[in-house]
Amino acid sequence: MSEQTIPGRVPVVQKLLTANEQVAADNREYFAARHVTVINIMASPGAGKTTLLLATIAALPELRIGVIEGDVASQVDADKIAETGTPVVQINTGGACHLDAPMIRRAMPELPLDDLDVLFIENVGNLICPVSFDLGQSYNVGLISLPEGDDKPYKYPAIFEAVDLVLVTKLDLRPYLDFNLDRFTELVHGLNPDAPVLCLSAKTGEGLGEWLRWVKTHLG
């Protein structure tokens, strides 16, 4: 007998939290209790995530920053961050092409979370599945570098729908490439009308100020 056939009973179908969503919710609560703003950075391999983090750390000495580096293998990115004196944890996924909430939870005891203003998570370089795994972050930021082309919102719509901010990186390469910023911005806003699109070069510093302002105005 289905529940609908029992008089007086209203069937309620509730989405159960997946194991990842449950851990992500716990992570989010833990971060919020410590007033740590968590920014999850998603992009293709080589889009400029680590370079942007290094420029951000150098430009914001007044902020207490921590970093989680996600990579399939190696700790080369974490080593670069550690050289700046910034607390950093490397997560090696051992093959997985995204971070998940339990990985973040396991990294958390290695960071001085009570003493941080902001935690940047550099997700594994991948435009597809990182977006499907909530980590407990406060914000999602998507990076796209000029050499990748302005048609990426057509091909990877989910990431552009999920982000709170889009950063177009490697702006210094603009003279050599045919990336159409107006077309790209139009495509992004077709998917996500509220997401600001900022352009910058971590190499020259052009446009970096707007990103730094965005970070400062989104601290919890």
Ligand SMILES: Nc1nc2c(ncn2[C@@H]2O[C@H](COP(=O)(O)OP(=O)(O)OP(=O)(O)O)[C@@H](O)[C@H]2O)c(=O)[nH]1
């Ligand atoms: N011209 C130019 N090159 C850049 C810029 N930002 C990063 N790069 C270069 O792009 C390459 C990749 O940069 P990373 O910061 O390592 O990129 P990533 O996204 O962290 O890469 P993965 O961690 O491997 O996914 C490096 O050779 C950087 O020097 C930029 O603003 N302009």
Ligand SMILES: [Mg+2]
């Ligand atoms: Mg990197």
Ligand SMILES: [Zn+2]
């Ligand atoms: Zn994946």
